[in-house]
Amino acid sequence: MKKLVIASISLVSLAVLVLAIAISSLSCSHESPQAERAAPAAMEQAAPADASGAKSPAQPQSSMEAPDQRQTDQDQDAIFLRKELELRQRAGDKKGDALLETDEAGVPYANEITYPKNWGETTERGTATGTVARPPLLGDVPLAGPLFRDQERETGLFYSESEMEPSDRSVGGGARKAGRVPGLAGQGAMDSVSGVRVPHPAWATVTADEIWVIAKERGPERPEAVGPEYETPGSGAMLAQIKEEKVPLPLKHTAVKGHVSGYIATVEVTQQFHNPFSEKIEAVYVFPLPQNAAVNEFIMVIGDRRIRGIIRERQEAEQIYREARRQGYVASLLTQERPNIFTQKVANIEPGKEIDVNIKYFNTLAYADGWYEFTFPMVVGPRFNPPGYSEGVGAVGRGKAGISGQSTEVQYLKPNERSGHDISLAVDIDAGVKIEEIACASHVIKKETKGHAKAHVELSPLDSIPNKDFVLRYKVAGGTVKSALVTHRDKRGGFFTLMLYPPDDLNRLARSPMEMVFVLDCSGSMNGQPIAKSKEAVKRALRKLEPDDTFQVIEFSISASQLGPDPVPATPENVQKAIRYVDSLQGSGGTMMIEGIKAALDFPHDPKRFRLVSFLTDGYIGNEAEILGEIHKRLGASRIFSFGVGSSVNRYLLDRMAKLGRGAVAYIGLNDSGTEVVDRFYDCISHPALTDVRISYGDMEVSEVYPRQVPDLFVGRPIILTGRFSGQTRTTIDIAGRLGSARRSIRIPVEFDDDAATHPGIACVWARKRIEDLASQATYDTDPDLPAEIKQVALQYCLMSAYTAFVAVDSTQTTAGDHGTTVAVPVPVPEGVRYDTTVQD
Amino acid sequence: MKRIVTFSLVAACSMLLLLAPQASHAGRRVERPVRFAPVHIYLDSGGKPLAAYQFELKTTYGQIKIVGVEGGEHPAFREAPYYDPAALMNDRIIIAAFNTGRDLPAGRTRIATLHLQILGDAQPEYQLTLVTAADADGQTIPAVLNLQTGENQ
Numbered sequence: 001m002k003k004l005v006i007a008s009i010s011l012v013s014l015a016v017l018v019l020a021i022a023i024s025s026l027s028c029s030h031e032s033p034q035a036e037r038a039a040p041a042a043m044e045q046a047a048p049a050d051a052s053g054a055k056s057p058a059q060p061q062s063s064m065e066a067p068d069q070r071q072t073d074q075d076q077d078a079i080f081l082r083k084e085l086e087l088r089q090r091a092g093d094k095k096g097d098a099l100l101e102t103d104e105a106g107v108p109y110a111n112e113i114t115y116p117k118n119w120g121e122t123t124e125r126g127t128a129t130g131t132v133a134r135p136p137l138l139g140d141v142p143l144a145g146p147l148f149r150d151q152e153r154e155t156g157l158f159y160s161e162s163e164m165e166p167s168d169r170s171v172g173g174g175a176r177k178a179g180r181v182p183g184l185a186g187q188g189a190m191d192s193v194s195g196v197r198v199p200h201p202a203w204a205t206v207t208a209d210e211i212w213v214i215a216k217e218r219g220p221e222r223p224e225a226v227g228p229e230y231e232t233p234g235s236g237a238m239l240a241q242i243k244e245e246k247v248p249l250p251l252k253h254t255a256v257k258g259h260v261s262g263y264i265a266t267v268e269v270t271q272q273f274h275n276p277f278s279e280k281i282e283a284v285y286v287f288p289l290p291q292n293a294a295v296n297e298f299i300m301v302i303g304d305r306r307i308r309g310i311i312r313e314r315q316e317a318e319q320i321y322r323e324a325r326r327q328g329y330v331a332s333l334l335t336q337e338r339p340n341i342f343t344q345k346v347a348n349i350e351p352g353k354e355i356d357v358n359i360k361y362f363n364t365l366a367y368a369d370g371w372y373e374f375t376f377p378m379v380v381g382p383r384f385n386p387p388g389y390s391e392g393v394g395a396v397g398r399g400k401a402g403i404s405g406q407s408t409e410v411q412y413l414k415p416n417e418r419s420g421h422d423i424s425l426a427v428d429i430d431a432g433v434k435i436e437e438i439a440c441a442s443h444v445i446k447k448e449t450k451g452h453a454k455a456h457v458e459l460s461p462l463d464s465i466p467n468k469d470f471v472l473r474y475k476v477a478g479g480t481v482k483s484a485l486v487t488h489r490d491k492r493g494g495f496f497t498l499m500l501y502p503p504d505d506l507n508r509l510a511r512s513p514m515e516m517v518f519v520l521d522c523s524g525s526m527n528g529q530p531i532a533k534s535k536e537a538v539k540r541a542l543r544k545l546e547p548d549d550t551f552q553v554i555e556f557s558i559s560a561s562q563l564g565p566d567p568v569p570a571t572p573e574n575v576q577k578a579i580r581y582v583d584s585l586q587g588s589g590g591t592m593m594i595e596g597i598k599a600a601l602d603f604p605h606d607p608k609r610f611r612l613v614s615f616l617t618d619g620y621i622g623n624e625a626e627i628l629g630e631i632h633k634r635l636g637a638s639r640i641f642s643f644g645v646g647s648s649v650n651r652y653l654l655d656r657m658a659k660l661g662r663g664a665v666a667y668i669g670l671n672d673s674g675t676e677v678v679d680r681f682y683d684c685i686s687h688p689a690l691t692d693v694r695i696s697y698g699d700m701e702v703s704e705v706y707p708r709q710v711p712d713l714f715v716g717r718p719i720i721l722t723g724r725f726s727g728q729t730r731t732t733i734d735i736a737g738r739l740g741s742a743r744r745s746i747r748i749p750v751e752f753d754d755d756a757a758t759h760p761g762i763a764c765v766w767a768r769k770r771i772e773d774l775a776s777q778a779t780y781d782t783d784p785d786l787p788a789e790i791k792q793v794a795l796q797y798c799l800m801s802a803y804t805a806f807v808a809v810d811s812t813q814t815t816a817g818d819h820g821t822t823v824a825v826p827v828p829v830p831e832g833v834r835y836d837t838t839v840q841d
Numbered sequence: 842m843k844r845i846v847t848f849s850l851v852a853a854c855s856m857l858l859l860l861a862p863q864a865s866h867a868g869r870r871v872e873r874p875v876r877f878a879p880v881h882i883y884l885d886s887g888g889k890p891l892a893a894y895q896f897e898l899k900t901t902y903g904q905i906k907i908v909g910v911e912g913g914e915h916p917a918f919r920e921a922p923y924y925d926p927a928a929l930m931n932d933r934i935i936i937a938a939f940n941t942g943r944d945l946p947a948g949r950t951r952i953a954t955l956h957l958q959i960l961g962d963a964q965p966e967y968q969l970t971l972v973t974a975a976d977a978d979g980q981t982i983p984a985v986l987n988l989q990t991g992e993n994q
Contacts, residue, residue: 308922323958327876796930
């Protein structure tokens with residue numbers, strides 16, 4: 001009996017203890033620092049979501065907010081919205097007219113809901129009521145810009161909600177407390193009867209920086225854009241057909257100044273923000289930089305004052321920024337969403353004021369087939385995210401923040417809209433050897449040579465719309481390109497980069513038979529010119545196959561399909577059949593690249609042939625980490641050549657695919673000849689590669705060389721090695737590898753002494769390569785220490801990464817009021833990409 | 842026996858009542874007040890032209906985070922100075938700048954403004970250490986460094 005009693009007591013005590021622990025963990029779970037740190041290492045690709053919101057509705061709210069407070073806020077928000085809907089119904093659904101009040105100055109305010117002053121002017125369906133002759137109120141534009149302009153074709157409601165601090169939210173939201181809001185936030189399904197947005201449960205969790213939703217009432221339909229011009233939005237023809245609408249935005253201009261020394265570029269990017277509205281704003285701009293950019297300097301410019309931003313752990317930087325914004329200080333924050341996608345936030349820009357942000361980075365230029373290539377991306381292409389994925393990059397229409405459910409979101413201008421944002425770009429080249437030719441297929445440029453080795457290139461003012469990659473190529477004198485070493489020393493030690501060229505005599509050897517697999521992206525974003533370029537390239541490649549080769553053609557969009565069950569010999573009949581198959585392909589649907597990867601890599605390899613998989617895609621996906629992980633898992637003996645097709649492709653994905661696949665990457669712009677690119681590709685693969693490459697640095701103490709696994713050396717495709725060294729000496733680098741079954745060795749004398757070419761950016765370039773290596777490892781390795789390693793390197797070398805961010809605050813004065821309303825900077829869809837097939841609207 | 846069972850149940854309930862509020866309270870973050878303020882750094886080079894400097898700032902009381910670095914008043918040092926990111930990882934703020942031009946400041950001049958986030962209510966007590974000040978030839982010059990807080994101005 002006693003035992004029974006003791007057991008029961010123990011049981012009860014245990015239950016109590018478990019209950020207490022459960023309560024404790026429930027209370028702590030949402031803001032546990034351990035939980036924050038436990039973000040998968042692969043987040044270098046899929047960066048942690050901004051806790052400040054404007055991202056995934058599923059994201060936890062700011063850690064500054066207590067959990068019970070958040071719940072209260074959500075409940076209040078829900079109650080508030082219900083109340084607002086009831087009031088609207090009572091008022092005969094007249095869009096809140098009954099609720100509208102104005103202050104002494106005639107500016108609208110309300111205890112609960114306020115619409116812009118000119119609201120009444122636009123309440124009649126489809127009625128245009130004249131130009132609003134005043135600075136635009138926040139909420140007029142760009143949030144619901146069309147609503148308040150002449151000749152508007154739609155009317156509707158728009159709601160907004162600024163981010164509320166806990167104390168404000170408890171009384172119904174900070175902005176509401178302040179008495180002036182452009183509207184009320186809401187997100188939900190459209191009621192098919194009333195045309196009013198009805199909150200769904202997810203709304204309650206959306207406590208982001210700001211949510212803007214436009215609820216369209218039934219009115220005159222927007223004119224349909226039809227005809228062949230619609231294939232290429234952004235062209236003059238398109239703009240001529242539908243009246244262009246200029247949208248005032250907080251980003252006025254981007255100025256890019258590059259300097260190339262040898263094969264290393266130093267680039268300064270200045271983003272000029274301003275506030276064209278009548279109220280204070282926070283500007284948010286999602287923009288691209290080169291995927292290998294080592295961003296190491298960030299300066300906020302206010303008038304003639306320049307405030308250097310500080311590198312911090314990302315969450316810490318975000319907290320500092322949020323607090324500064326809340327207290328009314330001018331502040332800016334730069335975060336990395338992908339290695340080639342960044343978010344710039346500038347808080348508390350007062351009406352009429354300008355604030356510049358200056359970003360500096362280093363990167364190494366690509367070199368292929370005799371040409372160096374300087375690239376500057378100007379716009380983030382619209383990405384497809386697989387169902388159920390929330391860490392991607394959403395593509396939504398202007399003013400539709402939050403509807404993608406992705407952690408990062410890019411807003412796009414409609415085809416007939418044009419922002420005032422333009423771009424200027426200038427590059428000074430100091431090649432060190434004679435420049436033979438300079439070419440730019442993407443843009444109109446002005447070029448000027450200075451001596452035989454220097455040149456100055458400028459983007460023509462006639463071509464200043466930032467809707468495609470700027471790609472500048474220059475060719476140096478034949479025979480002068482040799483393996484090049486550049487070093488840098490500082491108190492941290494010695495750093496070097498070595499561009500290693502393949503031996504010339506590879507050209508004289510013939511290749512072995514190949515198993516070629518062509519994988520075409522046939523998703524909606526490829527529709528039009530990109531898929532035409534892909535087809536042109538694949539057909540050319542098919543015709544160049546040799547009789548001993550075999551091939552397969554695979555297409556993917558939502559799912560994958562292929563020419564036949566197995567690779568077939570490259571007979572003329574099979575090639576013709578394949579060409580007909582390729583001709584029949586069309587672009588539509590989503591980009592389930594994973595299906596293409598599986599189809600291309602998941603069949604038995606013919607050991608007699610060198611398998612080469614060529615992906616032709618724009619890379620417009622948001623789940624890059626997942627794709628790269630799959631490639632690593634399934635690669636086997638295959639080599640991957642990735643072809644980026646389009647005007648503004650995802651170079652990060654394509655480069656990483658090629659690196660993981662031990663192949664190479666090439667780009668086919670809309671103005672490039674697909675056949676020429678394929679011919680160069682065949683020049684490259686028509687000779688055996690030097691494989692299993694091993695490098696010995698002689699007596700030199702060399703360490704931490706990246707990439708860790710030296711890629712194969714293909715004809716015309718040098719590789720760049722970056723590492724650390726100590727000591728000063730001349731040495732000989734031995735490069736050994738296999739050419740088919742034979743072994744081959746190359747010796748290159750180099751000087752690691754003070755006479756070697758130097759560049760101050762080499763340390764950053766090395767650190768960036770190390771981060772890239774760790775991040776790449778994170779796509780397939782679950783080592784929990786990887787994020788900490790990335791963070792450590794990034795902080796030490798003052799570099800952007802998924803785990804670090806730059807923050808700058810001007811603490812000398814505060815602006816009036818608390819914080820401004822968030823205004824996203826919408827961007828044009830890349831040239832050649834269709835808005836209607838790629839953007840969620 | 843009944844007493845024992847009753848006693849154990851009462852004890853368990855008491856424990857629950859005691860533990861639950863504590864657990865709930867533990868879940869809440871105790872917010873420390875946060876404010877922002879500048880600190881202006883002045884250097885007196887005693888009449889000699891100043892071409893380079895390096896200093897370290899820390900607190901002997903209070904907690905600060907640097908959130909921006911701004912240049913000084915003289916054109917030679919108007920550009921935002923550099924900070925040592927590696928030192929920052931160890932909560933050390935080391936600032937440095939140089940100018941190779943000929944128009945250099947002499948005497949007392951504001952060389953930098955540090956923008957700080959101050960955690961907590963306390964007024965921080967700063968300690969400023971001049972690591973070096975040099976002229977255009979790279980020679981160390983005697984100099985005096987001091988600061989002026991920008992709060993409540």
